[in-house]
Amino acid sequence: MTVRCAITYIGSPPYDITNHINKLWRLPAVSYVPYVIYDIINFPPKYGVRNVTKDFVSTVKSTMTLHSIKQYCEKHNDRFEYICPQDETLCCRKCITTQHKTCTNFMTLEDVICSSTSSALFDAVEQNLNCQTRNLEMAKKDRDGNKKLVIEQNEKFRKDIKNMREKIKEYLDQLEKKTFDELDYSTELQKNGISKILEEINEKSRALEKLKNDMMILKANKIDLKAFLAMRKLNKDASLLESDIKDFVQSSKFDRINVDMSIASEIATFLAKIKSLGTVRIVTRPRAISMIDWRRGNIQGAREVPSKQITNCETSLVLSSKINAPKGKAGISITGCALSPSGQILLADFSPSKRILTINGNGTYEKDINFIDVPVFDLTCIDSTKIGFSTGSYREVKIIDTAAQTVSEITRTSGNVYGITSDEGRLVYCVANQNIKSFNMSDETESEIQSGKLKNNSYVCCFENRFYHTSQNGLSVSCSESNGKILWTFFSEKLKQPRGITVDSRRNVYVVGEASNNLIVITGDGSKFTELLTKTDELKKPTAVCYDRKNDVIIVCNKDGCVFIYKVQHCEKVESQ
Numbered sequence: 001m002t003v004r005c006a007i008t009y010i011g012s013p014p015y016d017i018t019n020h021i022n023k024l025w026r027l028p029a030v031s032y033v034p035y036v037i038y039d040i041i042n043f044p045p046k047y048g049v050r051n052v053t054k055d056f057v058s059t060v061k062s063t064m065t066l067h068s069i070k071q072y073c074e075k076h077n078d079r080f081e082y083i084c085p086q087d088e089t090l091c092c093r094k095c096i097t098t099q100h101k102t103c104t105n106f107m108t109l110e111d112v113i114c115s116s117t118s119s120a121l122f123d124a125v126e127q128n129l130n131c132q133t134r135n136l137e138m139a140k141k142d143r144d145g146n147k148k149l150v151i152e153q154n155e156k157f158r159k160d161i162k163n164m165r166e167k168i169k170e171y172l173d174q175l176e177k178k179t180f181d182e183l184d185y186s187t188e189l190q191k192n193g194i195s196k197i198l199e200e201i202n203e204k205s206r207a208l209e210k211l212k213n214d215m216m217i218l219k220a221n222k223i224d225l226k227a228f229l230a231m232r233k234l235n236k237d238a239s240l241l242e243s244d245i246k247d248f249v250q251s252s253k254f255d256r257i258n259v260d261m262s263i264a265s266e267i268a269t270f271l272a273k274i275k276s277l278g279t280v281r282i283v284t285r286p287r288a289i290s291m292i293d294w295r296r297g298n299i300q301g302a303r304e305v306p307s308k309q310i311t312n313c314e315t316s317l318v319l320s321s322k323i324n325a326p327k328g329k330a331g332i333s334i335t336g337c338a339l340s341p342s343g344q345i346l347l348a349d350f351s352p353s354k355r356i357l358t359i360n361g362n363g364t365y366e367k368d369i370n371f372i373d374v375p376v377f378d379l380t381c382i383d384s385t386k387i388g389f390s391t392g393s394y395r396e397v398k399i400i401d402t403a404a405q406t407v408s409e410i411t412r413t414s415g416n417v418y419g420i421t422s423d424e425g426r427l428v429y430c431v432a433n434q435n436i437k438s439f440n441m442s443d444e445t446e447s448e449i450q451s452g453k454l455k456n457n458s459y460v461c462c463f464e465n466r467f468y469h470t471s472q473n474g475l476s477v478s479c480s481e482s483n484g485k486i487l488w489t490f491f492s493e494k495l496k497q498p499r500g501i502t503v504d505s506r507r508n509v510y511v512v513g514e515a516s517n518n519l520i521v522i523t524g525d526g527s528k529f530t531e532l533l534t535k536t537d538e539l540k541k542p543t544a545v546c547y548d549r550k551n552d553v554i555i556v557c558n559k560d561g562c563v564f565i566y567k568v569q570h571c572e573k574v575e576s577q
Contacts, residue, residue, distance in 0.1 A: 085107065190257050204244065211241065215234055218231055314530075320363070320566060323365060325563060327353075329353055330351050334544055335350040336378030336390075340384065345361075355368045372400065378419050378429075378459065380422040386399055397412075410441070414434070416431070418431075419500075421461050425442055430460050432456045433453050450469075459501045468503055470498045475496070494513075510554060518534045538564070543558070552568045
């Protein structure tokens with residue numbers, strides 16, 4: 001309460017809360033801080049308080065959190081002086097002799113603080129927080145895109161249902177007209193037949209009337225020989241007419257004619273069985289986003305240490321292992337390489353064997369993924385179970401679910417599709433005679449990243465919002481920003497037919513030359529290069545390369561299935577600024 005009164009009366013109106021807080025921090029008891037917050041938030045407006053904003057209150061609350069961190073042992077009422085290396089807990093002097101009797105190698109907090117680099121710690125925390133911010137932004141963008149996609153799909157299917165209804169109506173109208181035409185034709189045919197019979201009846205009626213008239217004339221005259229003979233003839237004609245009428249009436253011409261029609265049984269079945277115009281179901285596809293691991297250095301906008309500048313980076317390789325991948329049932333042609341989150345090496349076999357080879361972290365061949373219906377040119381790991389791959393001349397981009405053992409087509413391109421990589425929820429790939437394109441797996445849209453015609457067998461990789469790829473003429477390597485702006489282009493007679501491309505955490509670019517039988521490393525600015533491996537190192541038509549940034553390991557693959565795993569060693573020449 002004393003502090004609250006101090007806030008009320010220190011200074012003269014208009015009261016400056018900042019001044020009160022600054023004076024208050026000089027008080028020894030940190031337990032006063034909650035009262036400060038209370039008074040700031042509930043300060044009566046009639047005193048003309050200024051400088052009280054939401055940001056100011058947030059800053060004071062954060063300061064309160066900082067001041068609330070305990071620096072003393074509540075159990076022994078003594079300040080912390082040591083840290084236990086076994087469980088990393090803070091200890092006072094009495095804690096060492098009680099709870100931590102069996103622990104050894106205690107370090108004083110003063111030594112720990114002096115030995116730690118606070119700037120490096122802050123940088124690591126900042127990178128982690130920035131990375132998680134990007135992860136959440138990416139997750140929000142993914143869900144927003146999925147929500148938009150669901151709404152668009154709803155509208156599309158509504159249109160499809162209406163179109164189907166119109167098609168059904170149009171088809172039924174056609175069937176109705178056809179049936180009416182058949183009905184009218186049959187009815188008209190029978191009407192004409194009956195009309196002809198009626199004409200015959202009229203003819204016989206006229207013959208009968210004539211006989212009746214002849215008989216009346218004979219009856220009116222005196223009967224003589226002539227009349228007698230005429231009567232006999234009349235009787236004979238009447239008998240013939242009777243016989244003719246009898247035969248006529250008893251003929252099939254007087255069968256009862258009915259127009260009959262039965263509704264097609266399929267219509268009744270349709271009405272009985274078809275309960276809806278379609279089946280609504282929810283189909284899930286492989287997750288389109290994956291977490292960005294800030295420890296691997298692939299966080300956008302990571303702070304660079306300004307105290308030094310790397311002017312040259314000498315790279316050397318130490319061979320760890322060599323693997324000869326087994327041939328498939330139709331040979332082998334390795335054209336792509338990728339690393340799984342678990343550390344497996346995945347190889348794309350573009351031969352008719354149609355498979356992906358898996359090699360474990362210690363360099364031992366494991367198995368084939370062979371439930372694929374097309375050859376695999378290049379591949380990229382989306383997550384622990386999903387693999388995206390390109391198909392070359394088959395012009396398809398597909399995704400494998402290794403857990404469900406399914407293959408689904410993501411998009412079909414208008415040109416041959418070669419190098420492929422994944423970047424923040426999208427697949428990025430090279431389309432021959434066209435350009436670099438990306439497919440957003442959240443909203444299933446395709447977009448163009450960089451214009452310009454690419455040659456066959458172009459490769460691409462992504463790192464820190466930059467794209468590294470073989471250039472338009474098929475003889476160079478280029479680096480561009482995410483908007484397609486070219487930052488640099490590298491040419492050298494030492495590099496012929498550049499194929500696989502990868503980048504380390506220092507932005508050094510590694511490229512294999514299939515025709516030059518070598519591996520080179522290009523500096524991050526594209527100005528210098530070093531030839532690391534040549535034909536004397538058993539490189540023979542190398543086509544694929546992949547860099548493990550976590551362990552500084554590079555995998556180089558020959559087309560014939562010979563795989564080399566090298567440990568990368570960097571010797572940096574540093575120049576202080």
